[in-house]
Amino acid sequence: MANKVVIITGGTRGIGKAIAMALADGNTLVLTHTNPNFTGDAALISELREKGAKEVIIKVWLVQDETASQNAVAEIIASYGRIDVLVNNAGITRDNLSLRLSKEDWDKVLEVNLFGAFLVSRLCAKHMLKARYGRIINLSSVVGFSGNPGQANYSASKAGLIGLTKTLALEYASRGVTVNAVAPGFISTDMTEKLSQEQKAAYLEKIPLKSFGSPDDVANAIAFLASDKASYITGQTLHVNGGLYL
Ligand SMILES: NC(=O)c1ccc[n+]([C@@H]2O[C@H](COP(=O)([O-])OP(=O)(O)OC[C@H]3O[C@@H](n4cnc5c(N)ncnc54)[C@H](O)[C@@H]3O)[C@@H](O)[C@H]2O)c1
Numbered sequence: 001m002a003n004k005v006v007i008i009t010g011g012t013r014g015i016g017k018a019i020a021m022a023l024a025d026g027n028t029l030v031l032t033h034t035n036p037n038f039t040g041d042a043a044l045i046s047e048l049r050e051k052g053a054k055e056v057i058i059k060v061w062l063v064q065d066e067t068a069s070q071n072a073v074a075e076i077i078a079s080y081g082r083i084d085v086l087v088n089n090a091g092i093t094r095d096n097l098s099l100r101l102s103k104e105d106w107d108k109v110l111e112v113n114l115f116g117a118f119l120v121s122r123l124c125a126k127h128m129l130k131a132r133y134g135r136i137i138n139l140s141s142v143v144g145f146s147g148n149p150g151q152a153n154y155s156a157s158k159a160g161l162i163g164l165t166k167t168l169a170l171e172y173a174s175r176g177v178t179v180n181a182v183a184p185g186f187i188s189t190d191m192t193e194k195l196s197q198e199q200k201a202a203y204l205e206k207i208p209l210k211s212f213g214s215p216d217d218v219a220n221a222i223a224f225l226a227s228d229k230a231s232y233i234t235g236q237t238l239h240v241n242g243g244l245y246l
Helices: 014-023 042-050 066-080 103-131 152-175 197-206 215-226
Strands: 005-008 028-033 055-060 085-088 134-139 177-184 237-240
Touching (some): 005 014, 014 215, 028 066, 042 055, 066 103, 085 215, 103 134, 103 152, 152 177, 177 215, 215 237
Parallel strands (some): 005 028, 005 085, 177 237
8 A cells, every 4th residue: 555545533542543553654644633622743643754654634523523524524635636545443432231321322422433434434435436446444343243231332333333334335336445344352452441450351261362452453454454455355344353253
């Protein structure tokens, strides 16, 4: 991959940052930030430049915000003329047992994780379809397949992303745009740091490869799906979970 324009939503930390590192070489990267007071991250930009990124843009952009998403995509098109790769990585959790889960926490998780990915995908797809080239990759999760107590909202959003992936793959295939998903298992990041030691020990017990994954493990799978080596793969889910879901 080189000379591509790549959007990675939530690409400034955790798995998203590892994806940005993996896709940096020779490419223009657009990453999103949720903090309205964000003024820049010189350290991250120089790290990505060292990895070979041509240009790095970090935009304050909430993926579920229709106006912000329309404006962001329009600005990228105005500056670079195209979008080659979109990685829908932005995601949140608001965990609670279903009997206690508020409608607000249900809506918030579905809005960011599922609607956000749908919205940004179709805004980018308009340009990808015209160019007859594009790669869309959605971050699902093992819990979208297995379910997980306390994550009715999150697991529903991640299962929903699989239906979205397959449908968009069918809608866009004839114009050279592929749509795939990656479903990570337990990956060590800020998101999983919130879990208790007991919860982590219980997961480890269930993972056949006997270790948690790293953000790089997920980024490597995404780099493959974004590359021309994966040009005949669409509508699929690549599981990156150490055998957790077998
Ligand atoms: N860590 C894991 O074990 C794991 C497992 C399976 C799936 N995932 C998925 O991988 C993705 C990345 O997870 P992570 O562990 O790096 O999480 P993280 O919390 O470290 O990072 C999430 C990123 O999303 C961004 N974000 C949150 N809300 C946003 C919004 N409304 N608009 C734009 N950006 C927003 C955050 O700023 C952050 O950069 C998520 O979709 C997550 O659900 C993670």
